[in-house]
Amino acid sequence: MSLLTLDAVSRDFDVSRPWLNRVLEGEPRRSLRAVDGVSFEVTSGETLALVGESGCGKSTVARLIVGLYAPTAGRVVFRGRRMQMVFQDPYASLNPRWRVRDIVCEPLRALKLQGGTDTRERLARLLIQVGLSPEDGDKYPHEFSGGQRQRISIARALAGEPDLLICDEPTSALDVSVQAQILNLMSELQERLGLTYLFISHNLAVVSQVAERVGVMYLGRLVEIADAAQLFARPRHPYTRMLLDAVPDLDMTGKPRTPVAGEVPNPLAPPAGCAFHPRCPHANDRCRTERPALIDAVACHAVAERRI
Amino acid sequence: MILEVKHLRVEFPTRHGTLVAVDDASFCIAPGEVLGVVGESGAGKSLTGMSIIRLLEPPGRIAAGEVRLQGERIDNLPHEKLRRIRGRRIGVIFQDPLTSLNPLYTIGQQLEETIVTHLEMGKAGARRRALQLLAEVGIPAPEARYDSYPHHFSGGMRQRVVIALAIAAEPSLIIADEPTSALDVSIQAQIIALLKRLAQSRGTAVMLITHDMGVIAETAQRVAVMYAGRIVEIGPVRDVIHAPRHPYTVGLMGSIPKIVFSSKTRLVQIDGAMPRLNAIPPGCAFNPRCPRRFERCLAERPELMPAGTSRAACWLHEPAHA
Numbered sequence: 001m002s003l004l005t006l007d008a009v010s011r012d013f014d015v016s017r018p019w020l021n022r023v024l025e026g027e028p029r030r031s032l033r034a035v036d037g038v039s040f041e042v043t044s045g046e047t048l049a050l051v052g053e054s055g056c057g058k059s060t061v062a063r064l065i066v067g068l069y070a071p072t073a074g075r076v077v078f079r080g081r082r083m084q085m086v087f088q089d090p091y092a093s094l095n096p097r098w099r100v101r102d103i104v105c106e107p108l109r110a111l112k113l114q115g116g117t118d119t120r121e122r123l124a125r126l127l128i129q130v131g132l133s134p135e136d137g138d139k140y141p142h143e144f145s146g147g148q149r150q151r152i153s154i155a156r157a158l159a160g161e162p163d164l165l166i167c168d169e170p171t172s173a174l175d176v177s178v179q180a181q182i183l184n185l186m187s188e189l190q191e192r193l194g195l196t197y198l199f200i201s202h203n204l205a206v207v208s209q210v211a212e213r214v215g216v217m218y219l220g221r222l223v224e225i226a227d228a229a230q231l232f233a234r235p236r237h238p239y240t241r242m243l244l245d246a247v248p249d250l251d252m253t254g255k256p257r258t259p260v261a262g263e264v265p266n267p268l269a270p271p272a273g274c275a276f277h278p279r280c281p282h283a284n285d286r287c288r289t290e291r292p293a294l295i296d297a298v299a300c301h302a303v304a305e306r307r308i
Numbered sequence: 309m310i311l312e313v314k315h316l317r318v319e320f321p322t323r324h325g326t327l328v329a330v331d332d333a334s335f336c337i338a339p340g341e342v343l344g345v346v347g348e349s350g351a352g353k354s355l356t357g358m359s360i361i362r363l364l365e366p367p368g369r370i371a372a373g374e375v376r377l378q379g380e381r382i383d384n385l386p387h388e389k390l391r392r393i394r395g396r397r398i399g400v401i402f403q404d405p406l407t408s409l410n411p412l413y414t415i416g417q418q419l420e421e422t423i424v425t426h427l428e429m430g431k432a433g434a435r436r437r438a439l440q441l442l443a444e445v446g447i448p449a450p451e452a453r454y455d456s457y458p459h460h461f462s463g464g465m466r467q468r469v470v471i472a473l474a475i476a477a478e479p480s481l482i483i484a485d486e487p488t489s490a491l492d493v494s495i496q497a498q499i500i501a502l503l504k505r506l507a508q509s510r511g512t513a514v515m516l517i518t519h520d521m522g523v524i525a526e527t528a529q530r531v532a533v534m535y536a537g538r539i540v541e542i543g544p545v546r547d548v549i550h551a552p553r554h555p556y557t558v559g560l561m562g563s564i565p566k567i568v569f570s571s572k573t574r575l576v577q578i579d580g581a582m583p584r585l586n587a588i589p590p591g592c593a594f595n596p597r598c599p600r601r602f603e604r605c606l607a608e609r610p611e612l613m614p615a616g617t618s619r620a621a622c623w624l625h626e627p628a629h630a
Contacts, residue, residue, distance in 0.1 A: 053492035145581050146349075175348035175519065180563035180575035187574070202493065205565040209573055233569045246497040248522025250549060250566060263462050263495060 002041035002079070003164055003196050004065065009074035011035040011060055015268065032267055034060040036220040037074070039294070042164070044080075047190065047197040049211035049228070051204060051243070053264055057220040058200045062168045065198065080164050080196070082111075084157035088169035090149030094141040100127075100152055101137035107160035126155045131185060147178035151185070158189070168200045183210055204247050208232050216240045219267060219275040224298045236298045238280045238308070274301065282308050309379075310480050310513035311360070312336040316373035318352070318359050318537075320585075327585040329355050329368065331537045334612075337481070337513040342504070344528030344545065345517045346560075348582055351534040353517045357483045360515075361394050378480060396426040399474030403486035405466035408473075409458040415442075415469050416454040419476060426477035441472040445502060464495035468502070475506060482507070485517045500527050521564055525549055533557050536583055536593035543618020553615035554622045556594045592622070600624060 016022060016029040035057045042048045050058045063069045065076055066085050084107070087093040094103055101123050108114060108122070124134035130151040141149055150170060157165055170186070171179040187210060189195060201207050207214055208228060215225040216237065224237040235241045262279040265271055274292050277283040282302040292299045302308045318330035330352045337343045347353045358364055360375050362383070375383040382393060394400070402408045410418060419438035423429055429437065435454075442450035445468040458466055467487065474482055484503065488496040504527050507514045516528055524531050525545060532542040533554065541554040552558045562576025580597045583589060589596055595605040604623045615625040623629055 053494065147581060176521070177348060177560055177563045177578045178581065179565070180577040181579070183565070184574055184577055203565070204493070205567050208567045208569075209565045209575060229569050232567050242494060244567070246494045247567060248497070248500070248520070248526045250522050250525045250564060263464055264492075 001044060003044045004042040004079070004198070005075075005077040006038055006040050006061070006065070007075045007077065008037045008039050009035060009061070009064055009071045009076060010037055011057075011064055011069055012072045030268065033270075034220055034267070035064065035071075038217075038220075038222045039074075040215055040222060040225055042196060042198055044163070044196055045190075045194055046212045047199055047210055049199040049201060049207040049214045050217055051201055051207050051214060052217035053202060053243075055219075055264055055267060056217040058202075058217050059168055060220075061217070062166050062198065062200050066166055078164070080162075082160050082162040083164040083166060084160055084162040085166045085168065086150075086153050086157050086170045089173050090146055090153055091141075091173075093153055094149055096141055098140070099137065100132075100139055100141065100144075103141070103152060104137070104155045104159055107156060111160055113160065122159075126159055129158065129189070130155045131181075145178070146174050147181055150174060150178075150182050154182075154185070154189070158193070162195070164196045164198065166198045166200075169202070170199075171206060172201065172203065179206070186210065204232075204243060216243070219264060219270055221275060221299065222294060223276065223300070225294075226297055236303050237276075237300050238282055238302065239276045242279070274299075309336045310339050310377065311515070312374075312376040312379075313356075313360065314374050314376075316356065316359060316375065317371045318355050318364065318368060319371040320368045322367075324586065328371075328588075329537050329585060330359065332611075333373070333534075333539050335532055335539065335542060337515060339480070339513055340507055340511040341530065342507050342514040342516055342528040344524035344531040345515060345534060346519065346521055346524055346531055347534035348519060350536075350582060350585070352537040353519075353534050354485050356534070357485050357515055357517045360483060361398055361400065362390055363394075363400075395422060395479070396477045397479050397481065399477070399479040399482045401467075401470055401474045401482065401484040401487045403489050405463060405470045405490070406458065408470050409466060411458055414455045414457055415461070419469075419472060422473050422476045437476075438472075441476055442469070444506075445469070445472045445475075446498070447472075462495075463491055464498060467491060467495075467499055471499070471502065471506070475510070475512070478510065479512065481513045481515065483515045483517070486519070487516070488523055489518065489520065496523070503527060521549070521561070533560070536588055537585065538593065538621060539612065540594065540622070541615075541618055541620040542612065543616075543620075547617045551616060553618050553620035553625060554594075555598045555600050555624070557620075559597075604629075 011034050012031040013034055015032045017027055052058050064071050066083060104126055105119060105123055123137055127134055127136055132151055171182050199210055211228045214228050214231045216223050218239050224240050235244050271278055273289045274287045277287040287301050292301050295304055314334050316330055316333040320327040320329055333356055345353045359370055370383055374381055416438055420434040423434040423437050439450045447453055447468055488499050528545050531545045531548050532539045535556050541557045552561050559578035578597050591607050592605045592610055595601045610621045610623050612619040612621045613625050
């Protein structure tokens, strides 16, 4: 049973110049399609990761799901009780003037989950759950390191007892040893509380450690979605292959690396056909004109035609 | 040796006492060699790099040690003389290409200025050389991009321009401080390849400062691991990655996520966090987090000592202990 369904969700942003410029210079309105017809499902209890480079629309998808943006087209269907979000920057997402107890208990107040005496007990439980101590509730965010702040964010997200947690790059602002602590904490919590995660990251290695399924996004579109083990062992879309090739090789096996040419095109003027065709070594005329649909979980003409 | 750093110590005097941000750091870099300096934020890796060219924010100061560039001491030079070394003999690449370029000048102007300042060259010659440099760092159609402003460029292209600026005067040493951390992984791979090629073809020594062990594995020949202001391990990259000798390096390597084909694994984690500079414990700075500590670690601070092909600052490697 899917907990969350996205059905051909798109989101446009108005990036027109100011009204006076448009009138005087005769410029039309311009819009940027940040998310373009994305469909996927998240099953209860799993971790689905969305990966892609900056500007591919993965964070916009997160914001569409939690309702921070309304979709321009398509539907987001959530069948759970509640969802919460963990943000990337633990320095910007905690109010520096609030004590930790007020930050963590804010969802309880906002959602009117309870008042009175057992709030304190609940706070203590939440803080212990994320590896902090109950006394930390009296402190302010600046007294904590980045990793501890991210623990506070997670405690706050758990306060509302959500079944779905949207994590937007939860560890990319952290040092690698602290990242390991947070990733381990997140999988422990998932096991213990039966949480479902939508995990957004640009880091493929991190994703391979936490996710059961992975969706790859490029320029607002979902280009491939598959089980993590399968995606990393046998990537199908040329963009997925390129991303995997670009991951620095820590084992220094000396594997030959396909040089990655070019950059992500300007999303204001996306290329016709497949958005990846200018960088794709397998592109042909069809790729340049006809946009590939997601068939059998991969959006690529070359794969569909069995050319690669 | 292009660069020799001996017993470098950087201090920040504060109202509550002196903080030692870099403590007794010694290393050297040979021509054409890339030395990686890795560590978590606050470990002192950037400060080590910046103190070589004395770009320390006051009140930070070099309290002890010496820095030699091609045999000549540069840590005690007057500012005017040091200014002529920066850019000319030592090029610097910073993390954020947007803040290291002037938004009000075209990239052509910025390159020409650098070339004319450091090399004896006329305007026409400088332009020719600037175009050559842009081509060398992989800017397509340099003629057409010459009069563009930094905001016309993408992040990766800007970082290429910054690299062109750094190599403009053919420096013998490049200090690259997190050169790829602001970039996407596919662009990161391009910039790493470029840095490597430049170091090899020009015989430039490179000090590559980064928190990303993957970048070091791809680029550097040797690596120095820093923790709480000290170098705790230094050695050939391959050995440090595959057979780390210091317990901190062991933990650091274990905590780096790798691509795994069976989903869901637990990462090795080092509990706790690096101590703040005002609360560095006595003895080995890593001892409160170390799974292998013994009495001596609590009392005495270990110096770097031979450990296999590397050197590690850990009492485990003291001959008497083994």
